[in-house]
Amino acid sequence: MSTLKWKLLGIAIAFPVTVTAGPNLGQPISHAELAAWDINVLPDGTGLPKGSGTAAQGAPIYAQKCAACHGEQGKGGISAAVVGGAPVKSMDSPKTIANFWPYATTLFDFIRRAMPFTQPRSLSDEEVYALTAYILAQNKLIGERDVMDAQSLPKVKMPNRDGFIPRFPEKM
Amino acid sequence: MADIAPVAGNGLLDRRAFLRASGILFTGYVVDPAAAEPLSEAAWSKEPGTVVPAYGTPSKYEKAVVRTLSNPNGEPRNQHARTPHQQLQGIVTPNGLHFTISHAGNAEIDPAQHRLAIHGLVKRPLVFSVDALSRYPLVSRFTFVECGGNSAPLFSPEPIQASVQGLHGLASCAEWTGVPLSLLLEEAGVDPKAKWLVAEGADAPHLSRSFPLGKALDDAMVALYQNGERLMPGQGYPMRLLLPGWEGNMNVKWLRRLQVTDQPGMTYYESRTYAQILPGGKAYQFYFVQEVKSFITHPSPGMGMKGAGLYEISGLAYSGNGRIARVMVSADGGQTWAQAALQEPVLPKAFTRFRIPWQWNGSPAVLQSRAWDEGGYAQPTRAQIIAVRGQTSKPPPVLAFPSQHYNGPTSWAVDASGGVKHVYA
Numbered sequence: 001m002s003t004l005k006w007k008l009l010g011i012a013i014a015f016p017v018t019v020t021a022g023p024n025l026g027q028p029i030s031h032a033e034l035a036a037w038d039i040n041v042l043p044d045g046t047g048l049p050k051g052s053g054t055a056a057q058g059a060p061i062y063a064q065k066c067a068a069c070h071g072e073q074g075k076g077g078i079s080a081a082v083v084g085g086a087p088v089k090s091m092d093s094p095k096t097i098a099n100f101w102p103y104a105t106t107l108f109d110f111i112r113r114a115m116p117f118t119q120p121r122s123l124s125d126e127e128v129y130a131l132t133a134y135i136l137a138q139n140k141l142i143g144e145r146d147v148m149d150a151q152s153l154p155k156v157k158m159p160n161r162d163g164f165i166p167r168f169p170e171k172m
Numbered sequence: 173m174a175d176i177a178p179v180a181g182n183g184l185l186d187r188r189a190f191l192r193a194s195g196i197l198f199t200g201y202v203v204d205p206a207a208a209e210p211l212s213e214a215a216w217s218k219e220p221g222t223v224v225p226a227y228g229t230p231s232k233y234e235k236a237v238v239r240t241l242s243n244p245n246g247e248p249r250n251q252h253a254r255t256p257h258q259q260l261q262g263i264v265t266p267n268g269l270h271f272t273i274s275h276a277g278n279a280e281i282d283p284a285q286h287r288l289a290i291h292g293l294v295k296r297p298l299v300f301s302v303d304a305l306s307r308y309p310l311v312s313r314f315t316f317v318e319c320g321g322n323s324a325p326l327f328s329p330e331p332i333q334a335s336v337q338g339l340h341g342l343a344s345c346a347e348w349t350g351v352p353l354s355l356l357l358e359e360a361g362v363d364p365k366a367k368w369l370v371a372e373g374a375d376a377p378h379l380s381r382s383f384p385l386g387k388a389l390d391d392a393m394v395a396l397y398q399n400g401e402r403l404m405p406g407q408g409y410p411m412r413l414l415l416p417g418w419e420g421n422m423n424v425k426w427l428r429r430l431q432v433t434d435q436p437g438m439t440y441y442e443s444r445t446y447a448q449i450l451p452g453g454k455a456y457q458f459y460f461v462q463e464v465k466s467f468i469t470h471p472s473p474g475m476g477m478k479g480a481g482l483y484e485i486s487g488l489a490y491s492g493n494g495r496i497a498r499v500m501v502s503a504d505g506g507q508t509w510a511q512a513a514l515q516e517p518v519l520p521k522a523f524t525r526f527r528i529p530w531q532w533n534g535s536p537a538v539l540q541s542r543a544w545d546e547g548g549y550a551q552p553t554r555a556q557i558i559a560v561r562g563q564t565s566k567p568p569p570v571l572a573f574p575s576q577h578y579n580g581p582t583s584w585a586v587d588a589s590g591g592v593k594h595v596y597a
Contacts, residue, residue: 022308022355026290026298034291040370040380040431043438069248079249088453091327091574092565095444100455103438110440113378117248117276120376164447164457171460172384 041109045154048108049125052149055142058134061127065116074138079117083138088160098139102164104156108132108148129153180510182503183531187513190484190529239269240337250275253406254341257469257488263314263515263523265344267399272406273319273342276376279426283410286374288394292432295361302410306396308351313393314522315416316490317423318343318462320446321575326554326582328567331594336472339582339594343462345490345523348414350395353388353430362432370437371413374428381422382436383415387460391416394427417492417521418460419577421446448576451562464491464551465579466499466526466543477590480534485512486527491545496524498544503530505538505583505597512541520546532586538597539584554580554596 031038041047063072066082074083085096093099097107112128114120123131133148142148142156166172179186230237237259242252253272255265265271272278283302291297319342325332326339335341362385369388372380383392393414395403403409408425415422421441436442436458448456466489471477485503489496495518500509512526526541543551557580564574583597 022359024359025304025307026296026300026356026359027304029289029291029297029299031291031297034289034297037289037372037429038291038431039378040372040433040437042370042433042435044435046433046435088449088455090451090453090562090565091449091576092568093449093453095447095449100444100447102443106438106440106443109380109437113372113380114276114376114440117376120276120378163453164443164455165450167456167459168461171386172458 039109039113041105041112043103043105043154045105045150048105048150048153050150051125051129052147053126053128053130053133054147055130055134055137055144057126058130058132061123061131062134065123066131069117074135082135088163097135098141098159100160100163102158102161104132104136104141104153104158107135108153178531180502180504181508182537183533184485184501184503184508184510185529185531187511187528190527237269239271240341246277248276251277252342254337255344256335256337257340257467258336258472258475260469261486261525263345263488263517263525264399265346267346267401267404267407270344270346270398270404270407271317271319271342272404273420274375274406275379278405279373279375280405281374281410281426286410286428288411288427289429290356290360290432291429292369293363293366293434294357294432295363296359298356298360300356302396305351305394305411308355310349310396311352311393312347312349312397313391313416314345314347314517314519315414316343316345316462316521316523317414317420318490318492319420319575320459320462320577321573322420323465323467323578323582324573324576326578326580327558327561327563327574327576329563329565330567331583331596332567333473333594335474336467336469336582340467342420343490346398347400348393348395349397349400350393350411350414353392353394353413354390356394357388357432360432365434366432368433368436370431370433370439371422371424371427372429372431373408373424373426375426379421379424379441380437380439381424381441382433382439383418383422383460385432387415387418417462419446419462422460446575448561448574450560459577460492462490462492462577463579464493464496464543464545464549465489466496466541466551467582468501468539468541468584471539471586471592472584473592473594476592477532477586479590480532483530483532484527485530485539486525487541489514489524489526489541489543490522491543491547491549492521493545493547493549494520495546496526496543497546497548499524499526500542501526501528502540502542503537506540509542534588536588537586538595539586540581540597542581552580556580
């Protein structure tokens with residue numbers, strides 16, 4: 001019987017074994033075998049893939065794959081605006097990339113995992129970099145010619161980076 | 173009537189009144205009952221019934237007891253299905269009525285092909301099949317799941333006229349059975365640098381949320397069963413993350429991956445959607461705990477009263493911090509309060525059903541409930557919440573409420589005809 005079950009039974013015994021408590025039915029998996037699912041991008045840039053993109057490269061991809069929902073100019077579509085946004089003041093304020101999102105890495109992460117809505121995971125990493133650059137440039141958060149890659153993207157300073165208060169810091 | 177004096181204004185009776193020995197206590201309240209019709213054999217008593225189905229469904233007379241849908245045609249956006257609390261009793265939400273929010277529909281997952289990967293800052297990255305997890309020592313617990321934006325219509329500056337389902341239907345409670353996450357992490361061997369986990373679903377948005385390692389090692393579960401049967405598709409079949417008492421969106425459905433990290437992912441849903449703007453523009457982030465809340469389900473809008481007499485007021489109370497310790501009920505808009513009975517079982521981080529008898533004299537009344545949890549945390553008043561969090565500038569459309577945590581009281585005004593309206597009191 002596992003140590004866990006002994007604990008659940010409330011039986012206090014020393015169980016002098018060094019193996020883990022469970023039945024060990026997980027299969028070892030290598031980084032290479034995980035690669036197709038390993039898509040998290042962390043705010044310090046951990047997880048960003050090779051490749052790069054610019055706003056000029058992103059513009060035609062946006063027009064083809066994003067504008068139908070997000071609007072030709074990045075606003076006014078049936079889905080959330082990706083360009084613009086007045087400073088947030090109250091719970092009425094629409095949260096946008098420019099006025100709210102604290103990290104530019106989130107933009108790459110979310111596009112790559114969830115967009116386009118009807119065809120997620122259909123974009124190449126290069127296309128995701130290009131779209132990220134295009135949207136950041138449209139918001140004037142980077143220059144028109146800036147190249148977004150694993151080094152530059154985490155360095156983009158988002159205006160609302162310091163706008164957050166952890167609600168339960170003692171649990172973090 | 174002298175046998176039981178009201179314990180608070182407008183006719184609230186002692187919570188134990190129903191438990192006392194004799195109905196005689198209440199005979200004085202029965203107002204001229206009409207004589208009953210003579211009984212006769214009904215059609216269904218005079219012939220054999222229908223074939224027993226392989227999987228039972230509710231009576232055809234219960235067809236109105238359903239979830240309300242925000243997006244019934246599956247347009248390309250999120251979908252909400254709300255629990256009809258006003259038509260349910262006890263503390264367990266039936267599986268077909270458990271609230272669901274799906275950000276791009278319900279994934280239809282073949283369990284034979286589904287995998288859960290645990291990797292990142294671990295000694296041994298591992299992948300588990302559904303069959304493998306089903307062989308682990310399983311644990312069961314009752315716990316509620318509540319959307320971070322449940323009850324947000326009460327941030328409207330004017331009371332929104334909706335049922336308890338419309339206002340509070342994004343919370344439900346079930347018995348969940350699964351594998352303690354701590355056990356799987358022990359097998360993977362957590363690196364000392366680890367502080368967070370990023371959970372990810374196998375649904376189209378690959379929905380991802382971060383949660384601290386402390387919660388993972390405390391009471392987190394990889395849930396496989398819901399009220400005894402495998403999870404419903406809308407609850408993440410074949411497996412979901414369960415973080416008892418924490419914001420619903422963090423309980424990642426269709427769970428396929430847990431990456432152990434030294435930092436939160438700052439994912440879309442935690443850095444944008446469920447970050448809650450405060451007056452002035454700063455925003456709460458990582459609003460983990462669904463703090464103590466209660467609301468009255470019976471009576472409630474659409475479920476009114478039929479004439480003066482004795483009624484039971486009942487409702488739900490719950491806290492992401494632990495057990496419910498006490499629920500007080502008022503029938504006079506908060507001027508006087510009486511303690512409600514807590515129906516057993518009273519479980520941590522689960523719905524608790526409260527009840528109190530009420531002698532309604534047929535004149536207008538305003539019903540409210542207020543709960544305390546075992547940590548001493550009191551359900552705040554609406555005024556206290558608004559003072560810190562603000563409110564919307566005007567009543568927003570029902571589908572456009574911000575994802576803001578509201579846990580203040582809800583007030584129901586009963587008019588002389590027995591109708592029930594949502595009011596602020």
